[in-house]
Amino acid sequence: MPPRLSLGAHRAVSRAQTVRARLYVRRFASGSAASPETYDVVCVGGGPAGLSLLTGLRASKITSSLKVALVEGQDLQKNRLPHDASLDTFSNRCSSLTPASVKNLQDIGAWSHANTARIQPYQEMQVWDGISDARISFDWDSIHTPLTLRKPTQPTTIAYMIENVNTTTTLLSRLSELGGVDIFSPTKVESINLGTDTPSLDLSSWPILTLSNGKTLAARLLVGADGANSPVRTFAGIHSRGFDYNRHGIVATVRLGGPGRGGPNHKIAYQRFLPTGPIAMLPLPGNLASLVWSITPQLAARLKSLSPNDFSAMVNAGFRLSATDLDYLHTLEAGQAEEVAWREKHTPVDERSIPMKVVDVQEGTTASFPLKMRHADTYIGERVALVGDAAHTIHPLAGQGLNQGQGDAASLTRVIERAVQTGQDIGSLLALEAYNAERYAENNAMLGVCDKLHRLYSVESGPLVGLRSLGLRAVDAMGPLKGFFMGRAAGGV
Ligand SMILES: Cc1cc2nc3c(=O)[nH]c(=O)nc-3n(C[C@H](O)[C@H](O)[C@H](O)COP(=O)(O)OP(=O)(O)OC[C@H]3O[C@@H](n4cnc5c(N)ncnc54)[C@H](O)[C@@H]3O)c2cc1C
Numbered sequence: 001m002p003p004r005l006s007l008g009a010h011r012a013v014s015r016a017q018t019v020r021a022r023l024y025v026r027r028f029a030s031g032s033a034a035s036p037e038t039y040d041v042v043c044v045g046g047g048p049a050g051l052s053l054l055t056g057l058r059a060s061k062i063t064s065s066l067k068v069a070l071v072e073g074q075d076l077q078k079n080r081l082p083h084d085a086s087l088d089t090f091s092n093r094c095s096s097l098t099p100a101s102v103k104n105l106q107d108i109g110a111w112s113h114a115n116t117a118r119i120q121p122y123q124e125m126q127v128w129d130g131i132s133d134a135r136i137s138f139d140w141d142s143i144h145t146p147l148t149l150r151k152p153t154q155p156t157t158i159a160y161m162i163e164n165v166n167t168t169t170t171l172l173s174r175l176s177e178l179g180g181v182d183i184f185s186p187t188k189v190e191s192i193n194l195g196t197d198t199p200s201l202d203l204s205s206w207p208i209l210t211l212s213n214g215k216t217l218a219a220r221l222l223v224g225a226d227g228a229n230s231p232v233r234t235f236a237g238i239h240s241r242g243f244d245y246n247r248h249g250i251v252a253t254v255r256l257g258g259p260g261r262g263g264p265n266h267k268i269a270y271q272r273f274l275p276t277g278p279i280a281m282l283p284l285p286g287n288l289a290s291l292v293w294s295i296t297p298q299l300a301a302r303l304k305s306l307s308p309n310d311f312s313a314m315v316n317a318g319f320r321l322s323a324t325d326l327d328y329l330h331t332l333e334a335g336q337a338e339e340v341a342w343r344e345k346h347t348p349v350d351e352r353s354i355p356m357k358v359v360d361v362q363e364g365t366t367a368s369f370p371l372k373m374r375h376a377d378t379y380i381g382e383r384v385a386l387v388g389d390a391a392h393t394i395h396p397l398a399g400q401g402l403n404q405g406q407g408d409a410a411s412l413t414r415v416i417e418r419a420v421q422t423g424q425d426i427g428s429l430l431a432l433e434a435y436n437a438e439r440y441a442e443n444n445a446m447l448g449v450c451d452k453l454h455r456l457y458s459v460e461s462g463p464l465v466g467l468r469s470l471g472l473r474a475v476d477a478m479g480p481l482k483g484f485f486m487g488r489a490a491g492g493v
Contacts, residue, residue: 039182046183048402049389075185080172092365094161219427223386253365258287379436400450
């Protein structure tokens with residue numbers, strides 16, 4: 001019986017066949033150069049998704065005998081977090097890892113390598129509408145049974161703030177403990193072509209990678225963990241569709257006036273939806289916090305040009321002042337600190353329900369990234385699988401991008417395990433289809449929710465504002481429904 005493929009996979013296969021037909025003349029000429037080194041799995045991209053997949057494969061008894069390689073364009077050794085990194089400074093690239101992602105990192109033996117002093121769990125999340133002030137608060141205490149009836153296993157942590165470099169260093173430490181991965185770094189993939197039929201092995205369906213160090217690798221399964229502009233996805237002829245949000249995400253590491261409203265042991269994440277995009281303050285250890293502010297590219301450029309004092313004032317204004325005040329403040333070239341101080345005096349706010357004031361910005365941490373929504377038509381092709389941002393790019397308002405990549409890596413590991421156990425070719429579409437089936441719809445739903453939220457909150461006036469506020473208040477009042485949303489956001493716990 002022929003393998004049953006989803007529509008997306010069918011389209012990708014026929015597209016891949018067309019691309020490969022065109023590539024015919026570009027087949028790797030095995031006779032003209034040294035034969036490529038053959039691998040069961042070659043993963044391009046040593047970001048959080050690629051490293052998690054390789055660690056999973058090496059940690060599993062079922063897949064540990066596979067011959068695997070990693071190709072990473074950047075120098076993985078240089079990009080490691082030093083053991084003695086000061087707790088006074090934090091990277092501006094942080095993510096909130098869900099309990100499900102942390103569980104996966106525990107399962108593959110990586111979490112014990114994490115620098116825990118630099119990880120900040122948080123137990124509460126406050127989200128509100130910048131126009132109507134309608135608010136929803138998330139904390140497991142408000143969902144679960146009273147303290148006396150509570151099981152000791154019930155979660156209290158919503159997510160864990162961690163620097164991306166801490167996540168990758170954690171995974172690299174576990175990988176070097178496990179050993180057995182041929183790592184090419186810093187080495188770029190220069191080109192990918194199909195192989196040819198050789199006397200020893202028919203490589204005609206195998207991707208052959210030519211690396212910047214002159215080496216060639218043949219992959220039974222080629223994994224694209226190579227980010228949003230994935231060369232692997234291009235090779236496979238898989239389209240990625242979507243749009244740019246015309247927003248940039250400004251990030252910065254900021255110092256607050258204190259450890260936070262809940263004290264050092266109860267940390268709170270805050271997000272306020274402004275018409276230009278959400279502004280979020282996520283807790284880091286001590287008095288530090290990670291800022292993510294989605295805003296138009298023009299306003300992002302203006303904010304980044306401000307002095308630290310004026311920038312801090314604008315962030316404080318972002319959580320306190322009205323959208324009209326902010327519109328005016330954005331027009332100023334400088335002097336925001338004084339203007340904000342004056343306006344704050346005339347704007348009553350409940351300081352207990354918003355983050356503490358920013359008093360300083362860590363030097364060199366203010367940066368911005370264009371925000372996009374992209375989704376590949378399928379995550380699989382013949383001898384190809386995509387994970388992480390190579391497969392999907394999501395608006396950061398729910399902090400899900402890196403977590404989705406962790407889910408992909410865990411799922412693909414399981415699918416490869418199953419293929420090995422049942423004696424299937426791990427690069428075949430038949431073996432890989434389960435991965436696409438498991439991840440595509442779930443990621444698509446999350447991409448849709450974040451996109452709709454972005455659109456819903458971009459509206460400044462009219463009936464939608466009333467309706468969304470009503471919805472927010474209703475969900476806030478309904479414990480079980482709120483629990484459902486929290487469970488989904490936490491990654492299905
Ligand atoms: C402002 C902002 C805030 C965010 N906040 C969160 C959050 O709170 N929570 C969350 O879960 N996510 C968050 N994200 C998303 C998250 O950062 C990404 O989803 C995640 O880093 C993607 O990981 P990845 O491993 O898939 O890809 P990447 O980290 O992009 O890794 C891809 C790797 O492939 C390598 N590569 C590419 N091409 C080649 C080549 N030709 N040869 C060799 N190597 C190559 C690159 O060097 C790179 O190391 C945020 C994103 C933004 C922009």
